[in-house]
Amino acid sequence: MSLLIKNIQTLFQMEEGPGPHRRVLKGAAMAELPALNNAWVLCEEEKIAGFGTMESCPDRAERVMDARGKLVLPAWCDSHTHLVFAAAREGEFVDRIKGLSYEEIAARGGGILNSAQRLRDTPEGELLESAWLRLGEIMDSGTGAVEIKSGYGLDTDSELKMLRVAARLSEISPVSIRTTFLGAHALPRQYWNDRSKYIDLICNEMIPRVAAEGLAQYVDVFCDRGFFTVDETDRILETGGRYGLKPKIHANELDYSGGIQVGVKHNAVSVDHLECTGPDEIAALLGSETMPTLLPSTAFFLRLHYPPARAMIDAGLPVALASDYNPGSSPSGRMAFVLSLACIQMNMTPEEAVNAATLNGARAMELEQELGSICVGKTANLLITKPAPSLAYLPYAFGTDPVQSVILRGKLR
């Protein structure tokens, strides 16, 4: 199957020539977004086969789409979600409106533990069905690659059940899916007086099982005030490492928790959230290979301070953007709105936001060789916008979903 998109007003994030190509965009390079006006792009089978300006447009293809007045970008690479869950938690949303904090709700067994209880009670087939609907929703809004975490199981069987659902989604959808074991998402109630027993369970039983069944590429820990300590995180990441699971961790959402530093120490693929990031945390990240990943939907929904994206980029760091789609702190997987938040609330430019949600997002899932830019040989994951006067219009028009069509693995969805 060949698919030609022609008369594109502007094609973004292309990479010319045989490479080697950009693998990560840091600091000032985050403002550089390649753009080609009046362009075409050709998909053959699942791959990008070529692109250029209309003077060199191929004269035939099995399928042709006209994108006059529209922009074409790589599909979003959403590197942090909790897409598999049993039920929405809008009741706790109302509790927060009425004055309880996210941490207070967690402390009385709500929050993640509420999701865990409901997930354990939900059969695997039902979980798959609801996650499939959510995956369809994010595909429609332009996402072509997504990371999915466990962490609502919190016992061995339930954690494995979540990861099997994610694996099944990967088999039945065109989305590139990466999976992360997050047994250390919250401490189950029966371990509240014996924390180390749960860490033992994670290290001695869960991680070996996850690794043996090949159900995850990454290991994650919610390293923050009220959740897991730096020492506990250290032990879990060390164990994960021995089983071939690389770290991608929740850090510094609620406090200056040391989470960033312990992530860097273990050469984490990414450290995520980072609402509480100061000069020490930035210094720890500089020189590391770890991707700072920001989740502004969560800061928006929980009314946290937004992470200091501007300071990070100005210091020379890369930044990735992800949705954190989950029922407690970010009940939205719409990446276009994540870009709006990045620009409106964190003063990222539209170009920086696109780089953070495409190539750097791919990098945060170690998929930057296959995805995240429009490059001959990469997987043909593209989004076509509604008519738009400019790139900046996309995050500016924050109430409108700018995505009109989505192409995944060379096929129009």
Place this chain on the structure above:
Amino acid sequence: MSLLIKNIQTLFQMEEGPGPHRRVLKGAAMAELPALNNAWVLCEEEKIAGFGTMESCPDRAERVMDARGKLVLPAWCDSHTHLVFAAAREGEFVDRIKGLSYEEIAARGGGILNSAQRLRDTPEGELLESAWLRLGEIMDSGTGAVEIKSGYGLDTDSELKMLRVAARLSEISPVSIRTTFLGAHALPRQYWNDRSKYIDLICNEMIPRVAAEGLAQYVDVFCDRGFFTVDETDRILETGGRYGLKPKIHANELDYSGGIQVGVKHNAVSVDHLECTGPDEIAALLGSETMPTLLPSTAFFLRLHYPPARAMIDAGLPVALASDYNPGSSPSGRMAFVLSLACIQMNMTPEEAVNAATLNGARAMELEQELGSICVGKTANLLITKPAPSLAYLPYAFGTDPVQSVILRGKLR
């Protein structure tokens, strides 16, 4: 034509019996949202002909819709927009990201004056075409009544041109449209050294022409720091009043400007924005008939402090919610997102937010006898959601447009 919607999971905001019905919801009453489970509603011609629970469902209608698992509400009443404009202003959005304030952009002739220049240069037919697209977009997202302001003309002919476009939209669409003359939106550059000359133009030429041609019901002034003073506002509202134009004014967005007090003095239908509202402003509003109207999309987009909705409601005031759809400070007319902001950022409960965006919004356009609730004899403007587990789910799932179908004047859009 009769249209029956049946098997509704929950029908909200109904009013039973022959009346008289609620005209405004204040203070504690804002938390009360009538709800009927397993319900039906019948539209005949343009009106609501009946509703009830499924035990009493009529057995026939020319058209029947099944709303199993869905919620039905009155269509949104958006009482503050600037829907007629010539072009988006995403360039200034990027200027703000790079460090300029909204007021700095205005001070150098950008902002409203930028929109005015472009509007003057745009033929009436083109303005109508783009406004028609925007109106379609907000109808699709559930809006059934909207107020539209002039204020990007800033000379007599251009102000009249804008209001004629709004009048034409009213003729060709099923939306109930109210229009407001906002000549005092910004001071045109040629009057920067002679402010009173522009006020004279508004009072001696614009208002008489607008009134003579019957192009507006309301008069508006941007009474705030850097825009128009209380004395100027006083004079314009006094003149408007003599010509039958009631006040609906922009007040206290940028400062404690006295705008609320001067609005109340003139018995304004509404005072809008209100980011800067303290005890004195709340005291002025208590006992008045003026509707405090909050526009949280603007606070979101400009990163202002949100208006103190909680304090207002707790003090016994009513509150209306509107979108402020405009190219400079709120490039979105999506009311469902306004409700999300009201709940997430201003601690309004979902019930309060719905009341503010339906009956109180209608009241802020003096349409509360025809719209804003589901009541026999009122205009049949309804929205049907996508499947949703509860009312709270709608503002909670902030990234998703919850509206699936819209019925305006008894017809499915």
